[in-house]
Each structure stands twice: as structure tokens, then as C-alpha cells.
Amino acid sequence: MASLNFKVAPAVQATEAPPIPKAQAWGCQYVSSPSAPLLDLSQGVPRDAPHPSVLAALSKVASDPQAARYGAILGEPGLRQALAEEIKVQYHISGQGVTSEDVAITTGCNMAFLSLLMTLCPPGKSSVLLPLPAYFNHTMSLSLQDVKPVYVLCEPDNMFKASLLSARSYLASLRKENGDRREPRMIVLVSPSNPTGTVYTNEEIKQWYDLAREYKVALVLDETYRDFVEGESRERGLPHRLFEEPDWRSTLVSLGSFSKGYRIPGHRLGSIIASPELLRHITTICDCMQICPPRPPQIALIPLLPSLRADLLAASLRLLHRRHLFETTVNAISGWKVISSGGFFAYVQFPDNYIYASSILGLKRKKLGSEDVARVLALQCGVVTLPGSFFMPPVVDDEQWDDILNGETLRQDKWLRFAVANVEDDVILSLGPRLKLMNKIMGVDDEGVTSQ
Template sequence: MPQAPAQQRNPQARTKDTFVSPIVESRRWLDGLTLPPDMPLLNLSQAAPADPPPDGLRRAISNAALSDDSSHLYGAVLGRDDLRAALADKMSRHYAADLSAADVAITSGCNQAFAATIAALCGEGDQVILPTPWYFNHKMWLDMQGVETCPLQVGEGMLPCPDAAAELITARTRAIVLVTPNNPCGVEYPGGLVQRFHDLARSHGLTLIVDETYRDFDSRTGPPHSMFQNPKWSDTLVHLYSFSKAYRLTGHRLGAIAAHPDHLLEIEKFLDTVTICPAQLGQTGALWGLQNLDDWLAGERQELLTRRAAIEAGFESLAKQGWRLLGCGAYFAYVAHPFAKRSETLAKRMVKEAGILMLPGSMFTPDDDPAGARQFRIAFANVDTDGIKTLFDRLKNWAA
């Protein structure tokens, strides 16, 4: 009896539709690297806290692990009710709005929040408008879902323009994505600008996805925008958040989505299929943080603002050599270099010759965008003001 032909392996699997993560790629540059003792590595590549959470939060997780049996079992797909309620309360105070637990879902990291949102909004061949320079994981996920990314070039001040976005809208457009404070550029989008994007999305029946992972480190006081104050905000807005940066919970993978309850029902299908529920112990830590760490988080914010000021003040020495500071805020500075060589070539040399690891702008832009070859992202969350001074000293003395 003849055998059925063996199944052919798909030569173009979804993961082959996108690029290697810049974080993974840049770590490869460190393989076999040996630096002089007087030039330790300055790692400015990744925007993540390097220190563990405060002791009180760690004790809350430890106690739950030992005494709360439910922390080791499956939980609700959209997260614990008490955490959803606490986050809704925090958001209501932050945005001077009125959110409820039914408007909020907990996810396994903010990347998953974005992935779940896209899965609930888009099908094969749909389009999403993404400002560039973009957060690379957003682009990677759209690639892997067969969703076309429509790059929206930023303008003056590294800010996207709603009028330019309007010109990109087609019958296949499903959403516009904003990140504020921005990754990779650091800039804080003015509330009026965000509102204009909201109005644009609403007028075309689109969803506005706003990722505010770094909202706790915004330099402004008061609500950064007024969208949540509109009783019909969830007709248009999907809001993403991360506990990782605020409470140093990166290893516990906790993010959140605020959206219309009907939209969360669709998102629940994705979450139930992928992770079933967010990690229980991480949720315990996030809840304790929301309830107890407001003052501590205010201190963390002030430290990041101090580092931002050090970047802005110290950049003058580089400006004299032709560098330009394009954006700065939250965890990031985004800069243009003065050299003839491309940023990806310079980045690899800089690791070996100056002990500096930072990501080239080409990792945040389309392949055909020449701007990326002239730019770098500096992630300064893990270097103090002394480290920032060291960065500028090394760059001043480095000849490309």
C-alpha cells in the first residue's frame, strides 16, 4: 500500500516574516568580549530595571507562596478581581476619570497586552498605523500576524502628526498605535495631540491603541490626557500598561489592558489560549505595590527625572561635536550621530572600542528609512548620573 506523502515544512513560517529581536541581536555582540578593567561595559540597550522589587513587595510574594494555596493554581483569565479593581482605582485617580474593574484586564506582560489587542482587532492583510521610530516588538508582532504595518514618520520634536496619519488610512486600516512617553524616543506626547489622534480614529471607526508603559515616569503632573474623562472613551480607546517598570516586576511578566468589556471578551479568548491566566504570585506583588508603594514610586520617578536632566545638561559637550538630542524622557534619550558610517556599524564598534552598548536607530525604523542609520537609542534607566557622565566622556573621546 503506497504511503501518503510526508507533509512539507512551511518554508515561510510566521516567525520568518519578521526580524531577530534587537535585544537578542545586541547581546550577541557581547559574545567573547573582553574589556579593560578601567572601561567596564555601559549597557544602555534595554529599558528594564536591573534591581529587584522593594523588600515589602518581595515579602508579600513570599508569604503568598507559602500560605496562599490559590497562588499556585489557575486563576481568572482576565486576572484577579482585587487587582483589576485596584488598578481601575489607580487609573481613575491618575486620569481624573471613573474606571471600573470591568474595564480592566491583567495580562502576562505589556507585550502580551499588545498581542492580545491586535488578535482581537485584526485579521490577515489588515493594516495598523505605527509611528516610526517604533517599538520593535510591536512591529514584530504585526509581522507575525500577517498584519501590514503602515509607518507614520514623526516630525518636529519626534512627534507624530494626525494629518499625516489620516493620509495613511485605507479600507483595511484597523488601528493607530501611540506610545507615550515614547519608546524609543522618550518624548511625552501632549494631551492635545493624543486627543487629535483619538478624534481621528473615532471619525474613521478605528481603534486608538495607546501604550503608556512609562506613564509613571512622565515629567508632567496631572492627567497626561483627558480621553478617559469621556464617558464613551472605550468606544475608541484601548489602553496598555506595564507593572514591570513601576514595581520592578519584569521577571513576573505583568501588564494590563483597559478597554470596553465587550472587547475584553474577545481578548479573553486569546489570553485563555496562550497563558490561561497571569502568574498568580506576580499579581500578588502588583496588588501590594498598588496599595503600598505610591511614595516609593514617586521617588523612583524623581530619580529618572534627575537622570533625564543629567542627559539634557551634559549633552552640550556632544553637541559641539555634531551630535543632536532628538528626544528625552522616561527611560530613553534618542540621538543623532555626526559620523559618516551607519549606526549599526558604529554600534558594534562602540561596544569593543568604548565599552558602550546601545541600540542603533535602524532597529526602530523601516529598512528603507535612512534616518535610522543616523540615530541611536540610549536607555538610561540602569545608569545613574555618574554613569551618564561616563557615557558622555567616552563618546567625546571616541573617534568613529
């Protein structure tokens, strides 16, 4: 490969490469067979095709020359209005809780996050409170923008919910200091979470909102998986009630995605719901980055959103059943335990004794980590997952971990992320024998005891 005759920006060089291709490469090395096919549970993508009405509309719009022209910077006015109406229905909002003026459409939710980050956070001078384990595209975006992540521990004993006490303690400490710590500009929560699947209750989210409001920072809710919040009986779940707050626009920014619920990840549509005053500044960023979001999927969806509510509910109920099936299957295997689940994901603890089984793999190390376990699980058992280490700072980086209150808990590095939305129930059921095989490889018997 020819060398470059120019330099790459240091911030790009310092940012971790996308991790999913690494895990998928493990899967490519697995020798698949009809009796033991590869089980890929690494990426949070919908398995099913878009609804037939969406496919038909996309086909029709794609042949319309007008759809190939530039559109509005913050998205088609019709889609902004339609999404505002859907938010009112899903969040049980009466009156003018959310209007089209509060809505922007972006080229995917990652673009929504990055444009918000660029709007609110000066490079080299600001910080963002981020739950740990953290969605890697969030940490990558912060790194690219030279914005410091202040990691807030998600507690395994509390279903990996971020510690409100730790966040409050950190923000309070800044008021007492006159040092040069970077100014916090945002608190980020993901609910349902990527990677842990954790779902925060309305009361918990309200506490985070009150904290952000008190310390005059934005509360950024990444609600990519909001269509899969569990509801009462056969209804869609209510993610939170913050849009009922009379002054929600002063503090709250909600990010969303069309990729998961409407099953169109390749068409790249996301959303920002925020104060029109904030969206005015975001427009400047979006004009430079996207000019306009892709028009064909926007135009196709405008008249369809109300008719797709039943499909969203059906998909959510199917996924709820699959998560329950996953928990039953995994928890039945000695030493394996689902710690948290929700949305597209489950966060799973593998047997404790794996950590000390390095000699079985021919490795001269005191301990194994989640990446070691995920690699063996893929190469020898044909199950591709993402190791928990992909969502944390390097375990050997003492400097970063020293800043994380009670961080040693997560530093044990004994969890894997399973994506359960992109497979059928039969794949979930076939996990049991694969995990038993993994236990056998790692020298763990049916009682969870390692034999070396």
C-alpha cells in the first residue's frame, strides 16, 4: 500500500477504529457447517424487511425526479410535522408539547449526535458526562472533537443503570474548584441502552433532567430504541414524560432514529427534538455536513407513519418475546447470566472462572478479558458477540480508570453484548448448546467449576 504524502489529523489517529468489523472478522474465520452455522449476534440491526407499504413507497419515490433535488436542511417539513404527531401519540402528549418547529431530521442518529456535539461543545475546553459502558460511536465522536468524556459508572448490581450520585458528586465538585477542568456541556443517557439494554424509568429520567437543569447542562437522551420500550398489556411503552414539562426545551434534547422501528438502517434517517433556538444553530452544522437528509425515504414515510403504528407494536412484542426467550436460554447454562436487557440488546456475564483459564488457551497471562472470551466464542463455537471491552477504556489505562468512581467493578471486564433483534427464535434456542460447548472448551463443568 502506497504511503501518504500528507498528514492525517491527530484527533483521527488517536480515535479507536470501528470495532464491529473486528468481531465480524472472527466470525469469518469460523468453519461453518449445516449442523453448526455461524450465529451472528454482534450488530444491532433489524432482521425483518421494512413493511410492504414502506417498500412500495420507496420504490415509487425513487423514480420521481423531484426527489433527487436538494431538500430542506433540517428535513422535509411534512416529515417533521408527521414525526411531531407520532411523538405526541407515543408519549401521550396533549396540547402543544412537541411541534414541527421542535423537530429536525438528520442523516442518521449518529449524525444527530455529532452535529449536536459540534454545536454545544468547544474542542479542547469542554466535557460530556457519558454512561460507562458507553456506545462506542459516542466515544469516537468525542475523541474526534477533542471533547473529554467524563465516565459515569453504570452499576452491574443495578442492571447497569448510570449512577446519579456519581454524576451529582462530580458536578458539585466543579463548583468548589477553581481549577482548569473542562466545562461539562452535556449529560448523555441512552434508553433503552446500547450496549447494556438498560431501560430507565420515567422517574429516573426525571431525576437526570432535574440534575441537568440544576447545573445548566443539556440532558441528551439517545432514544434510538424508544419504539421497543415495554408497555402495559399490548400497548407501546411510554419512554418518559419529560415532554410534559413546561420548560423542557431549556434542558432536554432527544435524539431518535428511523433505522430500528421502521427497519430502514441503510436509508440513514435520524432526528433531533429540541428547542427551535438550538435547532437554529444546528442548522449551520447540518448545512456543512449533510445539506439535506436523504429525500426519498423522507417523502416515502410522510403519509405512512400513522398506519405503521400497529407494525411498530407488533415488532416490539416479537422482540419482547425474543428477549425473554434469550434470558431463559442463557440463564440455564452454568455460569452464564443475563444482567440487563432491553431494546435490541442483552448484556451477559460469562462464568467467573473464564478469567483464570488462560492456560487452557495456551496464553501466558494472569487473567483473560472479554475480548479473549468473545474471540474464542466466535472462532470455536460460531457465536459472534461484542466484548464489553469495546465499550470501555482499555483495561490497562490506569489514568482513565483512576478518574472513574468505583471503576474497578467494571474493570473486571467479564461481560459480552448480545444483539437479539437480528435473529429468529430458533437461533436463540441454538445458543444453549453453543454456550455449553464454550464451557467445555474453557474447562468449566456443569457446576461452574474450572478443571485445569
